[in-house]
Amino acid sequence: MNEPRPTPDDDPGTADDAASARAEPTPRQIRRWRRYLADEIAEGRLYADLAARRSGSQRRILEGLAEAERRHQQHWEQLLGEHAADPPRPSAHRILLRLMARLFGSVFVLALAQRAEGDSPYAQDADAPPGMAADEAIHEEVVRGLAAEGRERLAGNFRAAVFGANDGLVSNLALVMGIGATSVSSSVVLATGVAGLLAGALSMAAGEFVSVRSQRELLEASSPTQVTLDAARHLDVDANELELVYLARGMSPEDAHHRAMERMGHFPCDCNPSFSAHPDGAQGPVDRSEEHHAIGNAWGASLSSFCFFASGALIPILPFLVGVTGLTALLIACGLVSVALMLTGGVVGLLSGSSPLTRGLRQLAIGLGAAGVTYIVGSLLDVAVT
Known part of the structure; x- marks a missing residue:
């Protein structure tokens, strides 16, 4: 005799649910559905907030997304019945999205929304109709398209700003760590860090100006x-x-x-x-x-590089500026730079639609790796000289 075929409620993630959606829901189902309901309400309001700030086709697209989220909301309300009253607060991610939409309405919000749509659990949940999971996949592509123009416009100067800040953080931390590993005084380490800040910021600004201007001239020559x-x-x-x-x-x-x-x-x-x-x-x-807005403006890229390199390079010398000396100052500098690298890596991750944590950890590994190498080299040179 053939074994009975598994039902949708036997799928992974719902194996512990004793009843189907048509029967009395289990407490576990109720908790999960209420969480889904709260997130759908939050996402619908997010798209409505963004639509209110746009016009033309973008407004119609965002209004269409908001309407789709309302349909999803109705599905979970029907399943929950009386349990749909007073849904819980949405996830922290959705709350952050709506707050940023109200404050900025920018590409950052669309990038966050794209990631939220891509993380939808509906494809693995038997209680979510296949059409709803398909909707979420399509929503991710729609938001990706909406964010594309903003990413292109941001790419040039934003690239210069991020590269400038990271170069300032990594290069000056490595410089301070290398010099600090020797027997020189803290005042020498500070002077070296300030010199590295100015030299690096000016070099970055000049390099970005020449690079962007050359790119634009080459493309214009072919237009x-x-x-x-x-x-x-x-x-x-x-x-x-x-x-x-x-x-x-x-x-x-x-x-x-x-x-x-x-x-x-x-x-x-x-x-x-x-x-x-x-x-x-x-x-x-x-x-x-x-034309060529993705490349950026030469003066804007140059100024962004200078300011962000200087701001990044300032962080490793902050302990020395406030009077901390020796190994303590170096450890504080490493801690401050680590936080900054995680933040810059996380921002890049958000804008690119990838994991902020993964990008932040990658930036952190690069920065601390460079600092560790120069500290070892500085220690070896100090021993060789003495």
Whole structure:
């Protein structure tokens, strides 16, 4: 005789639930469903708060997400019945999301929301319909798309700021640890740290300015110009070199010939001097201010690098500035830098949609590893000199 097939309530995570959703729910189910209900309410309010700050298509998208969360909320209310009254507080993550949405309404909130949607437990819970788990997966992709533009705009200067702060933290801590491991006085360690702060901040600022400016100049040199609009009427139709322009931009020979004839007035064309041809043949308004925004602005990247490197490099010398000396000062510096590295790594993790803890620990390992190496080298040099 065949064994009975397992029911959905036998799935992992619900094996201890004695009754199905259609029967009287178990206390464990009630606790879990109430937690889900609280989180759905919080997420619906989050998207509503964000929608109130947006307009156009983004507002409609966020309102659609809020409506989907309300449908999920109704599902858990129906399962809970009388137990749906006075749901518990949502998780700390959801509370933080809504608070940040009200204060900032920025890409940080969307990045956090993306991670929250990706951590949905519905796929492993038999009490959640498959459609609801699918909704959460789609919501993650929707929020990812909403956050993409903000991430691109933030990428240039934010990259410079994060790299600057981390370089300041790691390089100056390593410098202070290396010098502090020798027999020099604390005043020498402080002077060395201040010199490292200034030298590193100026070097970072100059390097970022040159790097970003060079990137923009290289890309601008490859961007199409409007010379074809001025030169087209003077070209020989039998030796039409204008086709070469469009071939070089990636068009097929047929499309290049058609576009060249349009430019020369032989075919009807909606061309406008304020429009430029893209490699795929599409047309769009020229907006030089929006080009290459992912790279960032050279002056903005330079200033961000200087300020954040200096702020990061200041932390390892703070104990010496307030009069602490010797090994105690070095240990305090390591502790302060460790906290700062965890914070900067966590912020990068949040924005990238990955684990803040993992990114923070990675930054911490890199920073303390570099400091440990220079401390050992400084100790060896001190022994060699003495």
